[in-house]
Amino acid sequence: MKINMSHGSGGKQTEDLINRIFLKHFDNNILNRLEDAAVLDIKGKIAYTTDSFVVTPLFFSGGDIGKLAVCGTVNDICMMGAIPKYLTAGFIIEEGAEIETIDKIAFSMKLSAEEAGIKIVAGDTKVIEGQGGIYINTSGIGEIVKSGVSISNCQKGDAIILSGNLGDHHAAIMSERMEIENNIKSDCAPLVSIVKNLFDSNIEVHCMRDVTRGGLATVLNEISSASNCGVEIYEAVLPISNEVRGLCNILGLDPLYMANEGKMIAVVPGKQAKTALEVVRKSRYGENAQIIGHIVDGSGVTMITTLQGSRILDVLYGEGLPRIC
Amino acid sequence: MKTLETIKKELKEYDGKNIRIMEVCGTHTSSIFKNGIRSLISPRIKLISGPGCPVCVTASSYIDRLVEYSLKDNHCVLTFGDMMKVKGSELTLTESKAMGGNVKILYSPLGAVKVSMKNPDTQFVFAAVGFETTIPIYALLIEEIIKNNIKNLRIMTSLKTIIPAISYICTNEKNIDAFLCPGHVSVIIGSSVYSEMALKYRKPFVIGGFEGGHIIAAIYEIVRQISNNECNMKNMYQSAVTAEGNEKAKALIDKYFEAADDYWRGIGIIEGSGLKLRTEYKDFDAGSTSSEDVDVTPAGCKCADVILGRITPQECPLFGKACSPLNAVGACMVSSEGACGIWYRNCEV
Incomplete structure (x- = not known):
């Protein structure tokens, strides 16, 4: 069955949609009350963020828009030294979308939310004219467990830990869009385990950032600029899978500028680097983590290449389009 | 045999006469930056980017024709991503798409067959741009169109051959001492x-691969030849390049295309430097480039001087000011293989 304008009318069909899909999957004592707003019990400082998701295709190898919508917001909360608690979800659905598709997406959100330990406590649905597109906005709140984690807090001598392989999400989406057959899967995942374990192990984390749009090079430039420091990384230790490397060679893409949805960097004091690396590697989604570089004097981001040359890394300009030859 | 470390040390400490090496291929330019090659060699060895980026040398009137098709009812332009941001005399394909134009990005020419069979009511025009590396695939595309009796897909070619361009530079530009020859094109x-070129123009022509180590080795060979007053062809990419090239691919090109004078953006007409569809395949031609093409060079743009090795991208007055990847004035700033774009993205401002 397809969505039509009456599903957004606020009447019987809207109620059916909410009951049959969203309440079924998101089921929790706060949402189930169906009040105008969720009433939350939270102590101390909170981290609060929002993000919108418009990905095509809706389903891709390793994930879907629902998983992305939960993990994206969860990870942003985590990066501020917070443990995710509550999430809201707004759906903008174009008429013609299959109800079964929405059901699958909501189920996927439920699974990701459970894994991340976050409750989906409020939501909204709007139906607009169109051709079956689905867009999701999520916003989320987390309890700060470690204050002071910030991109402006990096200090000379700090080590930069990258939690795993670069470029998987971008490569998976490009492959789907271009109908290239391969085994590349999106890395879309909640990073709660890595962050919790770092704090539980008393690592003095100075800064965390998830490596999403713009890629690693862009994130490192943001750090360099906010913390007024230089960043030096080493090409030889960057974790990149052979398949992603191969696809990049064919399409002329650079893994340093490709989006990820389940990768982060943690900037930690140099003397805790090895311990922190072990902690990340033992955490879920952190098994390929590496110490990829350090915070240094100066400004900008420099990469020491495998040949021991130096390459300056700027932010991403424009969109990474596949090249011609 | 010398180790890579020894070669790197000797190149870093080189204190002979200044050497200007042109790398003809954009993939080499990109790899030189990605591997930090300039930081590994003596400042007396200059690496100059050449005309080997197909997007950078395509005339603006060609882009105009693509834009026009994209805005026509029931038409769709199929293209590689790089072409999206190149300006015609007024618009880019990105801009025409934003105005409602129908443009689809492909990664393989053969994808055009699939999309046109799926949408029989749309007329498709494939923007076939490239050097010898991609031309055999366009020949295969024509074969597929014929085999599947596809009536709604034509190609608009802007196909260039590299040897006439290198000859043009050797004849007209006196400041290049040696060439790092393109790896992919040489495979074909x-x-x-x-070897003939080295003999004729009295310069080293060294074919190199694309890994950092390949490039270092090729530069070392050039420096060695110049220091010994030699000027030979040396194939240092023997795993992929043979003396005669890929005969099958060459035959395929020859079957569908013939040499023609062609227009190079910023340079003008270079005799015999293009390939056009043979007369018997004209039905598949949606308006390919020819010597009739024209080019609107934006005021102040020095792209032509850059690809001829007269100046480095930084020496163009627009570089990093009026012209940047976000607001490209010249084609060389647009493509991932264009010299200016590569220099800018690697902070050589």
Whole structure:
């Protein structure tokens, strides 16, 4: 069955949609009350963020828009030294979308939310004219467990830990869009385990950032600029899978500028680097983590290449389009 | 045999006469930056980017024709991503798409067959741009169109051959001492053609691969030849390049295309430097480039001087000011293989 304008009318069909899909999957004592707003019990400082998701295709190898919508917001909360608690979800659905598709997406959100330990406590649905597109906005709140984690807090001598392989999400989406057959899967995942374990192990984390749009090079430039420091990384230790490397060679893409949805960097004091690396590697989604570089004097981001040359890394300009030859 | 470390040390400490090496291929330019090659060699060895980016040398009137098709009812332009941001006399394909134009990005020419069979009511025009590396695939595309009796897909070619361009530079530009020859193109055309060039123009022509180590080795060979007053062709990419090249690919090109004078953006007409569809395949031609093409060079743009090795991208007055990847004035700033774009993205401002 397809969505039509009456599903957004606020009447019987809207109620059916909410009951049959969203309440079924998101089921929790706060949402189930169906009040105008969720009433939350939270102590101390909170981290609060929002993000919108418009990905095509809706389903891709390793994930879907629902998983992305939960993990994206969860990870942003985590990066501020917070443990995710509550999430809201707004759906903008174009008429013609299959109800079964929405059901699958909501189920996927439920699974990701459970894994991340976050409750989906409020939501909204709007139906607009169109051709079956689905867009999701999520916003989320987390309890700060470690204050002071910030991109402006990096200090000379700090080590930069990258939690795993670069470029998987971008490569998976490009492959789907271009109908290239391969085994590349999106890395879309909640990073709660890595962050919790770092704090539980008393690592003095100075800064965390998830490596999403713009890629690693862009994130490192943001750090360099906010913390007024230089960043030096080493090409030889960057974790990149052979398949992603191969696809990049064919399409002329650079893994340093490709989006990820389940990768982060943690900037930690140099003397805790090895311990922190072990902690990340033992955490879920952190098994390929590496110490990829350090915070240094100066400004900008420099990469020491495998040949021991130096390459300056700027932010991403424009969109990474596949090249011609 | 010398180790890579020894070679790197000797190149870093080189204190002979200044050497200007042109790398013809954009993939080499990109790899030189990605591997930090300039930081590994003596400042007396200059690496100059050449005309080997197909997007950078395509005339603006060609882009105009694509834009026009994209805005026409029931038409769709199929293209590689790089072409999206190149300006015609007024618009880019990105801009025409934003105005409602129908443009689809493909990664393989053969994808055009699939999309046109799926949408029989749309007329598709494939923007076939490239050097010898991609031309055999366009020949295969024509074969597929014929085999599947596809009536709604034509190609608009802007196809260039590299040897006439290198000859043009050797004849007209006196400041290049040696050439780092393109790896991919050489796989198709073979190495023997460069032996004739080395003899004729009295310069080293060294074919190199794309890994950092390949490039270092090729530069070392050039420096060695110049220091010993030699000027030979040397194939240092033997795993992929043979003396005669890929005969099958060459035959395929020859079956569908013939040499023609062609227009190079910023340079003008270079005799015999293009390939056009043979007369018997004209029905598949949606308006390919020819010597009739024209180019609107934006005021102040020095792209032509850059690809001829007269100036480095930084020496163009627009570089990093009026012209940047976000607001490209010249084509060389647009493509991932264009010299200016590569220099800018690597902070050589």
